[in-house]
Amino acid sequence: MEITLLGTGAGIPQADRAQSSLLISDEEVLLIDCGAGALLRLGEIGLSPLEVDAVVLTHLHLDHVADLLPLAKARYLLGEPWLRVWGPVGTERWLLSLQSLYPYLHSIKLEVSEIDAGCRFEVCGFDMLSASAAHSVPALCYRVEGSSTVTCSGDTEPTERLSELASGSDLLVHECSFPDGFDVTNHTTPTGLGNTIRGVKEILLTHFYPQCRGLEEDMARTVERLSGIRTRPGRDLMGISLS
Numbered sequence: 001m002e003i004t005l006l007g008t009g010a011g012i013p014q015a016d017r018a019q020s021s022l023l024i025s026d027e028e029v030l031l032i033d034c035g036a037g038a039l040l041r042l043g044e045i046g047l048s049p050l051e052v053d054a055v056v057l058t059h060l061h062l063d064h065v066a067d068l069l070p071l072a073k074a075r076y077l078l079g080e081p082w083l084r085v086w087g088p089v090g091t092e093r094w095l096l097s098l099q100s101l102y103p104y105l106h107s108i109k110l111e112v113s114e115i116d117a118g119c120r121f122e123v124c125g126f127d128m129l130s131a132s133a134a135h136s137v138p139a140l141c142y143r144v145e146g147s148s149t150v151t152c153s154g155d156t157e158p159t160e161r162l163s164e165l166a167s168g169s170d171l172l173v174h175e176c177s178f179p180d181g182f183d184v185t186n187h188t189t190p191t192g193l194g195n196t197i198r199g200v201k202e203i204l205l206t207h208f209y210p211q212c213r214g215l216e217e218d219m220a221r222t223v224e225r226l227s228g229i230r231t232r233p234g235r236d237l238m239g240i241s242l243s
């Protein structure tokens with residue numbers, strides 16, 4: 001299983017961090033979230049939009065979905081006018097409403113499946129398990145099992161639920177929006193994550209706000225010291241091979 005961080009940023013623009021998006025490749029290719037800049041990053045790694053077999057959304061905040069309809073349009077322009085999308089309750093109404101504003105995109109078939117917390121489901125040969133995140137809107141964390149296992153937090157406060165969901169994973173890609181010292185709700189800081197997470201082999205931090213700039217390595221060291229789990233800060237286009 002190959003993991004590529006397409007976007008490790010959040011809602012405030014940064015030159016070297018696109019918004020949230022994570023590529024998981026095994027037999028097929030899955031995108032977890034599709035924030036602004038994800039399409040550009042796909043181009044940078046030489047992957048056609050046609051090679052993305054499905055998109056799974058953690059939640060509908062713009063920094064996780066802004067490039068989704070452009071991805072569907074790119075596929076349409078390349079001759080494949082359809083896209084399969086999974087996401088939390090509300091995804092279908094949101095996406096079809098957005099599509100309805102663009103009459104020239106009406107022929108694109110958007111196949112949307114809505115997921116509750118605690119669901120097991122299959123996407124493109126990956127066995128998926130969802131858990132609810134602790135965020136300001138309905139949001140899900142996902143465990144993705146293929147030839148290896150990776151868990152993705154999406155946006156969340158650190159929770160025991162996520163620690164249980166991730167247990168035994170080869171990799172946890174977890175948001176760490178702010179450094180310690182910020183009064184944070186709905187998101188994660190290093191000490192909160194380090195005190196909560198257990199039982200995974202490695203952690204990659206992502207979803208950095210500009211306040212993290214220059215502190216990412218220190219943030220990872222804090223998580224590693226408290227959790228005892230190898231932790232690194234993510235950067236755009238970073239690739240990890242899991243075997």
Ligand SMILES: [Zn+2]
Nearest residue numbers: 010061063155
């Ligand atoms: Zn976000």
Ligand SMILES: [Zn+2]
Nearest residue numbers: 059061135155
């Ligand atoms: Zn969010």
